[in-house]
Amino acid sequence: MKALVIAEHTDAARELSAGARTLADDVVLVTLGEAPAGVADKAVAVKVPEGAVADDAYVTVQGIYDAEAPAVVLAEPSRHVKSVLGRLAAAANASVITDVTAFTDAGATSLYFGGVGERVRKAAGDVVFYTVAPGTFEGLEATGTDVVEEAAWTAPARPLALLSSREREKSGGDLFKAEAVVAAGRGFAEEAELDLARALADKLGGGVACSRPLTEGVDWMPAGTYVGVSGLVLSPKVYVACGISGQMQHMVGCNRSGAVFAVNKDKNAPVFKQCDFGLVGDIKDVLPAVTAAL
The missing domain is CATH 3.40.50.1220 (TPP-binding domain)
Structure with missing residues (x-):
C-alpha cells in the first residue's frame, strides 16, 4: 500500500512521513515549498512561483496524486494544504476525515463538535484522506531517500490573483514544540x-x-x-x-x-x-x- 503525505512545513513533513510509514509500505512526500530529505521513499517539492498563491498548487499536486495512486493521504492541517486536499478529495469523490489524533485498527480517532467529543471513523471508499493534528506521530523517526525532485508548476485555468501581501508578525518560539x-x-x-x-x-x-x-x-x-x-x-x-x-x-x-x-x-x-x-x-x-x- 502507498501513502501520500502533503505538507507545507518541514516539521510536519517529517512527522507525517514517519507516521505514514506505520500505515503503508511506500511513502511519497509532496511539499508546498522545500522538502526535507531522508523522510520518504520519494520526495517532491512543489515550488510556488512568484506572484502565485499556494492554493493553486492543487493542479500540480493532482498530477502527482494521479501518477502515484495512493491508498491513503495524510495532510498537514495548514490553510493552504487543506485547500489543496479538499480539491483532491472532491476529484476522487471522497470526503476528508479531519483533526485526526490517533490511528487504530478500529479507524481514525478525530475531534468533533468543536473538539468537545471524539469519534472513530473509517473511510467507505478506496482512498482515504486525513488531516492530522500535530503531535499525533510524535516520537517516530522518518526514513527514506535523500533525493528530492522538483515538480513543474502547472497553473489552473483560472488562477487566483495575488493583490497584495504583508509580512506576518512572528510569535516567537514554536508553540507546538513548547513543553x-x-x-x-x-x-x-x-x-x-x-x-x-x-x-x-x-x-x-x-x-x-x-x-x-x-x-x-x-x-x-x-x-x-x-x-x-x-x-x-x-x-x-x-x-x-x-x-x-x-x-x-x-x-x-x-x-x-x-x-x-x-x-x-x-x-x-x-x-x-x-x-x-x-x-x-x-x-x-x-x-x-x-x-x-x-
Missing part, C-alpha cells in the same frame, strides 16, 4: 501586563499564547498564537491559563496538555472545573510571585 505554554486572556487589563506572562514563560522555558479576544479583539498578540476551537490545539506538558475564563471554545485547544494550571480572580470561573491546579487571585499579584519563586 510549557503560558496563555493570557481578558484578565489582562492592558497590553503592558502581558510582560507578566512573558516573564513566567521565560522562567518555564516555554512560549506565550492567548485566548482569541487578545488577537481579534484588541490586537495585542499575533493571530497565530490564540488557542481554541478555531485556533491552535496544543498538548504541552504544562499549560498555564492566566486570566482566562475557561469557556469551551478555548479549553478544547489545551485539554490534551499534561497538566493545566489556572490563575483567575473569579473563584466561579469555569476554568477551575477543568484544570488540574487552580489559584484564585489577581494575575498582577500571582504571576510575579510565582515567577520569583521559580
Whole structure:
C-alpha cells in the first residue's frame, strides 16, 4: 500500500512521513515549498512561483496524486494544504476525515463538535484522506531517500490573483514544540501586563499564547498564537491559563496538555472545573510571585 503525505512545513513533513510509514509500505512526500530529505521513499517539492498563491498548487499536486495512486493521504492541517486536499478529495469523490489524533485498527480517532467529543471513523471508499493534528506521530523517526525532485508548476485555468501581501508578525518560539505554554486572556487589563506572562514563560522555558479576544479583539498578540476551537490545539506538558475564563471554545485547544494550571480572580470561573491546579487571585499579584519563586 502507498501513502501520500502533503505538507507545507518541514516539521510536519517529517512527522507525517514517519507516521505514514506505520500505515503503508511506500511513502511519497509532496511539499508546498522545500522538502526535507531522508523522510520518504520519494520526495517532491512543489515550488510556488512568484506572484502565485499556494492554493493553486492543487493542479500540480493532482498530477502527482494521479501518477502515484495512493491508498491513503495524510495532510498537514495548514490553510493552504487543506485547500489543496479538499480539491483532491472532491476529484476522487471522497470526503476528508479531519483533526485526526490517533490511528487504530478500529479507524481514525478525530475531534468533533468543536473538539468537545471524539469519534472513530473509517473511510467507505478506496482512498482515504486525513488531516492530522500535530503531535499525533510524535516520537517516530522518518526514513527514506535523500533525493528530492522538483515538480513543474502547472497553473489552473483560472488562477487566483495575488493583490497584495504583508509580512506576518512572528510569535516567537514554536508553540507546538513548547513543553510549557503560558496563555493570557481578558484578565489582562492592558497590553503592558502581558510582560507578566512573558516573564513566567521565560522562567518555564516555554512560549506565550492567548485566548482569541487578545488577537481579534484588541490586537495585542499575533493571530497565530490564540488557542481554541478555531485556533491552535496544543498538548504541552504544562499549560498555564492566566486570566482566562475557561469557556469551551478555548479549553478544547489545551485539554490534551499534561497538566493545566489556572490563575483567575473569579473563584466561579469555569476554568477551575477543568484544570488540574487552580489559584484564585489577581494575575498582577500571582504571576510575579510565582515567577520569583521559580
